[in-house]
Amino acid sequence: MLKIAVVTRYFPSSAEPWQGRSAYQTLRVLARETDLRVFYPNASYPSLLKPRSRSYGKLDASYGRPDVKASYYDYPALPLLSRPFNGWMAARALLPHVREFAPDLIFSYFLYPDGYAALKIGKALSVPVVAKGIGSDINRIGDPISALHTRTVLREADFLITVSDNLRKKAVAMGASAEKTRAIVNGCDLSVFHVRDRLEARQKLHINSASEAVIYIGRMDVKKGLRELVEAAVSMHSERANLHVYLIGEGPDRPLILSAIQANNAASYIHALPGCSFDDVAVWMAAADLVTLPSYMEGCPNVILEALASGRPVVATNVGGIPEILSDECGRLVPPRDSGALAQAVAAVLDRSWDAKAISARGSRSWEAVAAELLKIFESLALARPEARA
Secondary structure: OOEEEEEOOOOOOOOOOOOOHHHHHHHHHHHHHOEEEEEEEEEEOOHHHOOOOOOOOOOOOOOOEOOEEEEEEEEEOOOOOOHHHHHHHHHHHHHHHHHHHOOOEEEEEOHHHHHHHHHHHHHHHOOOEEEEEOOHHHHOOOOHHHHHHHHHHHHHOOEEEEOOHHHHHHHHHOOOOHHHEEEOOOOEOOOOOOOOOHHHHHHHHOOOOOOEEEEEEOOOOHHHOHHHHHHHHHHHHOOOOOEEEEEEOOOOOHHHHHHHHHHOOOOOOEEEEOOOOHHHHHHHHHHOOEEEEOOOOOOOOHHHHHHHHOOOOEEEEOOOOHHHOOOOOOEEEEOOOOHHHHHHHHHHHHOOOOOHHHHHHHHOOEHHHHHHHHHHHHHHHHHOOHHHHO
16 A cells, blocks of 8 residues: 655644645545555744644644544744755655655645645655645745745656646746646535525524625635725625625635725625534535635635535636636636626626536546546555666
């Protein structure tokens, strides 16, 4: 059985149980066919210097998720100052544990610092390394040193996976080998996300059956286009009295979004709600007339895949890998930062009748399909090792 060490922070932890949901879903399928273990490198900051933006610090080592073995290891870090060294420090902390596991292959989500740490460990153990770019690790590199290390991973990894062809092309332009790079689109849990009864879902969520429900589920971040969504809803409200927009999630820009809603006296029809459980995401999808994601930048957003599998049309921006999974057959694409175009597209989708089963049939892609594509790559690399050939 193939032994795979997964080096990544893009995975649920006691501090951030929602983090890395797509990674977890893929890995739990891979774990059925392989001996797989996650090695989570956690940046541990001094208490007085702990960044406020994220949940850093000592993690609960006993925290676990069903079906995937994971271990959490701290490495020392300082805000900003240690960023150029975080990949190296993470590798140093994880190396003895990964060596003891003796993997045939190392897999990593997020190129820096996680992928860089995986690369260092792979070289030390002489095992192949597969890195995966998920979007922000290529689109929003924070500083020149991180960019330098990211390019090192792109050049030197034995194979590179991206979540969209758009991202793959960017990686190749940054130095990745086109022959050793492949786009594998994300999937979703089809046992959870499928066509459900809209009225039943609305009863559960206390949504009026006559409402035109536009749903956003995700991070409360202005880069997700939420100010434009508020502006679009305000412009539409006078002609669509039944329009209700539901913004569901947590994030750093929640105060800005709430201020925009209040400034437009729109709290009666734009509802900023807290984040919901994974199972309730599917209920919100079922309750929706449409799902929207007006982001400025994306990789391959799971929320769109989940909406399509649920049979709901989507209005999203024409950025990143979104055009690869969304067309006029299941929604509308609009330019980013354009509230007028967003309002027109939302109105057009609300005014059209959609076949939920047809959308679901076209848009359903399982995590089993994603894992099968990954496993073929892993096996080919592992079998190419001299030890395997011997």
